[in-house]
Amino acid sequence: MPTTKIYLEDIEEIIPINEFLEKAPYIGVEVEETGEDYIRLEYTPNRPDYGFYTGILKSLEGLLEKKTGLVKYTASEAGENQYGIHVEEEAINIRPVIMGFLVEDLSLTDRVIEYLINFQEDLHNGLGRNRRKASIGIHDADKIKFPIHYRAVDAEYSFIPLDGDREMSIKEIITKTEKGQKYGGLVVGQIYTVLEDSTGNTLSLPPIINSRLTQVTENTKRLFIDITGTDEGVVRDIANLLATALQDIGGKVTKIPSIYPEGVRYVAPTLTYTEIDVSIEYINYILGLEIGQEEIIRSLERMRYRAEHRNGSIKVTIPPYRIDILHPIDIVEDVAIGMGLWRLAPSIENMYFSMGSLMEETVFKEKLSEILVGMGLLEVVNLTLISDETQRTVLGEDIESVRVEKSKTPRDTLRTSLIPGLLETLRLNNTSEHPIKMFEIGTVVRIENGRPVERDMLGIVLSDYSINYGDGKAVIDTLLELLGVRGKVRYGEPKRYYRYMLRGRTGTLFAKDDEVGIISEVHPEILTKMGIEFPAVVVELDIHSLIKLYQDKK
């Protein structure tokens, strides 16, 4: 989850700290870290506006009824000739969307710059999907001679990148600088896009890096912000989020048109307020309440909407930074948050009556477990992901299994048998008091007829200072006897020997011609390889075959 750092001083101007800390969870924001002069808050990704501190403060001011209703955002229009962004045809094929705007009258303290950079990063990572869908360039507008040109260039093109001390070619930037290595791959092919001002100075190489020329400092008075990307909607949303945030701290926004070959395609930010109708009945139906229009309106105004009654519905005006509203249901949730979730009394009055039921296999597995526990076996539970190496050590080099991509752990394959895991468990219990008698009921995934098949198995391991095949068979014979299916199963030679099986001490259970299970002493070589100090017998049975045997009996 993303986080926002806010300096206490900026909170205190608006809300006492204690009240802030107490109320933050009521808007879905959690305190992650408390510093000497700041706090760090975790917010949910549906509210990217919380990535800038005013976003959180606006919500809390509303909830505490210090300020309610809509915040009005405006922007002046810039002349096409004066400030336009001219888009070259070839640039459209590479990173098709560009929007930009100006912000004036800002006092850019260190703190504001820090907020802005953090916001930019959150937007890059979240909505921008690591700059793929959209990326942001923030520039000192006074270093720029408008209008701006969005151009396609090749890798030989050069300029001085941010934090650089000399002119570098794009080729150099993407191979030698940190940002270049990280984001260079987002541009496919050998052609890149750059922003240049009217004198040919480079402003940025989106989505990789800005130029040093337009670097923002405390002395910056005006900002030019560009947003480029592959997704028009996301670029527009980000423009609105940045413009509203900067207006929250006193900036004056001027829209800039993006002039494509066919004419003006975008003017950003749109700062569009949208309207949505939500019926009072729907709100009450979903929340389980019977509240009237007044309460709903009040609640939504606390959530910083404008809300008005209109023919049994509430007409809700959504501010441009609320990009998370997709459907009336999103407004319903905000009614509940605006009221305070604590005011909704939990109730099971509306729970309808029905009979509960368990799956047949659950009942069967429980019965198996009961019998095995009665035999003195301890139940164990292993992870279903196992390292391929362990699996091959126990079962054989040619074992086929389902593997996963790019696992962060050595457990990179689904177990095809419970036995490797049980032997790992046995090793971990070398120093435990013996005998060790354990069972596991779990799923394995085998490849059968070229397809992965999930099977529920019963695995057993018995181990003591001395133990043999007969001890395993005794458990199985007893179990089969109790299930009344002993007569339906015969013992024979396995069709295939796995590595752990000791010849002369292995038996396969057949029901007709189907293999339904095995019993085997573990080969001492495998015990040694696994680091197990005690002899062991293992058993593995297919549970659904057992169920079938049991049912056929009836």
Add this chain to the structure above:
Amino acid sequence: MDEEKKRDVRTIALPDLAKQLGINIDRLRGILEELKRDGSIKIIVEKEEYITPDTKLQGKLPELEIYKTLKEKGEMKLQELRGSIDLDEEDFNAGIAILVREGIIGFKDGDERRVGIKDPARGEDLYRRSMELRDLIISRGSVKLDNIPPEYRGLITKWLRRPNLVKRRTTRKEYVVLTEESEKLLRSAKEKLIGSITRDMIISGTWDIERIKVIPPDQDTYRIHLGRRHPLSETIKEVREIFLQMGFEEIKGPIIETAFVNFDMLFQPQDHPARDMHDTLYISKPFDKMDPPYREFIEQVAATHQHGGDTGSKGWRYRWSLDEAKRTLLRTHTTAVTIRGLYENRHREELKLFSIGRVYRNETIDYKHLSDFTQVDGILMHRDANLRLLMGILETFFKKMGAKKIRFWPTYFPFTEPSIQPTVFMEEIGEWIELGGAGIFRPEITLPMGIDKPVLAWGLGLERIIMIRYKLSDIREIYFNRADWLRNRKVLI
């Protein structure tokens, strides 16, 4: 010492006493322990040394062989002597050395090459004593050092120094000092002390309550190793029971799932970060793609993602890809199972389903994280379902699981709206903790299925609860299966 004991009838070895009393030695030890404690009986512990034959004693003693040969053939050259005796060099030399040291043989006139008997009397004596001692030890197998007659004492000391000839073994023997009084005590103790009532006593009617050995109520005992269920299974059973009480139906689904079911049906956009390989475990080739189930439904899911379809939603406004939906993965939540259940039962008027199973995330395994763990998910579809009912269900559920208090906070999940985060107060740790997540399925999920009733959904991981209950600080402990823990962990009801 031995003589002394023979005279003193009041001292008797433990096995002999056991035989006399007609009880087995372990029982006797038990009785003596009791009597010893109050000082009414005395036990002497004595160490005894025994001589037993070693490998070489069975063969020829070289000094005797040499003496015999010299006695029969008279004086001869050393070289000649050597040739006429079947001994290896080492033994031969050792034998010569012994006889020379004992003064029995000698080299003639400084001529070292001729050797003959010097003192026949001593020779005869050594020969006789050696043969007798050898027979004694071999025939008895083990002779108490004290019982070896004095004339052999010197010889045995020498033999003990020689390699592999004889061995000395020390044993510990216990004797009971019997006085008239202690003998009486013993007899009555034997009579009285019935450790366990036997079948024979019951049948023959020889049991006598008066004679039952008193076992102190706080007697030390041993730990019984029992078969037991795993704590995870116990927790699963408990959760199942709660769902059953609330009238829910259990279902299961595949572990290997398509992205379509796991994400797309749940309205999670295809570029959502949770779908990244960084968080989700995708299946490798050749099983990396699978046809999604519910083919007839694919188009509606696609439309809803792209522009909201007929749901009244704006949708995610991007180009939905069937290829992406076909990717095979390990399910990341059991909601993949309940969403299948919901779709398959979409025509029903009402529905209560739950599923418990393993889910997977691409995590680095550490004390807080596992790459496979256990989740439970429940859904309820009904025309009168609402957020307060969801809260009511969660409250009931968590209180049955042992929470004292429960509160709800706003949160965000991609597939529910409203979404709520339950926090519960767990007395075990005296803290509020976040447990699971809940909400009402978004209309973008249910409307395309033709469901216009609210569908409540919630889920939680079970490991967290187990950690709290058993005060584990490392989640991996649950899957280590240490017999010690599994056997001895406390019962939690």
